[in-house]
Amino acid sequence: MSNRIFKNLNLKYPIIQGGMAVRVSTAPLAGAVASAGGVGVIAATGMGIEELRREIKEAKKIAMNGIIGVNVMYAVRNFSVLVKTALQEKVDLVISGAGFSRDIFSWGKEAEIPIFTIVSSGRLAKIAEKYGASAVIAEGSEAGGHLGTDRPTAEILPEIKGAVKIPVIAAGGITTSSDIVKMMGLGADGIQMATRFVLSKECSVAESFKNHYLNAREEDIVIIKSPVGLPGRAIRNNFSEALNRGELPDITCNNCLKACSHEYCILEALENSRLGNIDRGVVFSGQNVYKIKEILPVKKIIHELSGAFAEKATI
Ligand SMILES: Cc1cc2nc3c(=O)[nH]c(=O)nc-3n(C[C@H](O)[C@H](O)[C@H](O)COP(=O)(O)O)c2cc1C
Numbered sequence: 424m425s426n427r428i429f430k431n432l433n434l435k436y437p438i439i440q441g442g443m444a445v446r447v448s449t450a451p452l453a454g455a456v457a458s459a460g461g462v463g464v465i466a467a468t469g470m471g472i473e474e475l476r477r478e479i480k481e482a483k484k485i486a487m488n489g490i491i492g493v494n495v496m497y498a499v500r501n502f503s504v505l506v507k508t509a510l511q512e513k514v515d516l517v518i519s520g521a522g523f524s525r526d527i528f529s530w531g532k533e534a535e536i537p538i539f540t541i542v543s544s545g546r547l548a549k550i551a552e553k554y555g556a557s558a559v560i561a562e563g564s565e566a567g568g569h570l571g572t573d574r575p576t577a578e579i580l581p582e583i584k585g586a587v588k589i590p591v592i593a594a595g596g597i598t599t600s601s602d603i604v605k606m607m608g609l610g611a612d613g614i615q616m617a618t619r620f621v622l623s624k625e626c627s628v629a630e631s632f633k634n635h636y637l638n639a640r641e642e643d644i645v646i647i648k649s650p651v652g653l654p655g656r657a658i659r660n661n662f663s664e665a666l667n668r669g670e671l672p673d674i675t676c677n678n679c680l681k682a683c684s685h686e687y688c689i690l691e692a693l694e695n696s697r698l699g700n701i702d703r704g705v706v707f708s709g710q711n712v713y714k715i716k717e718i719l720p721v722k723k724i725i726h727e728l729s730g731a732f733a734e735k736a737t738i
Pocket residue numbers: 440441442443444445447466468494495496519520521541562565566567568569594595596597615616617618619706707708709710711
């Protein structure tokens with residue numbers, strides 16, 4: 424397989440496991456994806472420096488020379504510290520999402536570590552390329568978590584592919600190998616998947632979080648308002664219903680976001696659900712979660728998807 428960015432590293436399949444805050448994608452999941460030949464990603468958002476260092480070290484041990492990245496949301500106040508910690512720990516790539524940082528590209532260049540940027544339009548992809556992104560992730564409206572667009576992945580992908588020369592990774596709503604074949608047909612150089620990997624043995628969220636995913640019906644996938652200032656895709660629960668009615672929970676503010684509406688604490692809400700306190704939290708998930716019916720080991724998930732890459736795989 425030709426391998427443009429990760430030259431000497433063990434990338435078998437251009438599958439990136441999307442970063443999932445808060446502590447949904449940690450070392451056990453990222454390490455398993457990397458050791459199975461994909462790119463494993465730790466979500467740093469919501470973590471402190473020492474915790475992130477420990478997670479990276481542990482993921483690298485599990486990864487057996489596979490590729491480990493770190494995702495940081497631009498919206499968090501400690502964005503620069505988390506990115507710099509990941510670079511010091513010599514991860515293989517850093518991905519920035521939920522906002523646009525120009526500075527990250529010079530930090531990446533200095534550390535000689537590739538920076539991937541999540542974008543939702545050709546215009547933003549061009550800007551990312553100009554500043555020095557090694558690749559862009561074209562994330563459409565089917566994605567889980569904070570959304571940068573209301574346009575589906577299949578619509579933004581050709582636009583973004585046509586706007587830049589760097590590799591373009593498709594993300595949002597991809598759950599099967601036929602979804603991957605479709606995205607590669609539209610010009611994707613690789614894909615990013617998150618929701619599918621929550622329903623893996625290695626993802627260390629509470630069992631009730633996984634059950635909430637398994638029990639979700641198509642009509643249960645909703646858009647919620649996040650204090651970050653972006654809409655978020657999640658699974659309906661008592662918390663999302665209360666938000667809809669304008670009944671906002673009490674918050675203890677940790678001043679964690681650069682800009683926050685202070686309606687509730689999104690990091691606390693994500694942490695609550697991850698720990699199993701589903702009805703006191705936000706359960707972020709992609710649009711197509713209802714199509715996934717079983718919890719599998721990461722190795723098996725990747726094996727089932729790998730057939731889609733028979734022809735080309737180049738990031
Ligand atoms: C639980 C959850 C948490 C997420 N957290 C983040 C995050 O911290 N940073 C980020 O850039 N994207 C985040 N995302 C988006 C994913 O990384 C990914 O791009 C997107 O969900 C892809 O769509 P899919 O879930 O349908 O595969 C999150 C998604 C989920 C489901």
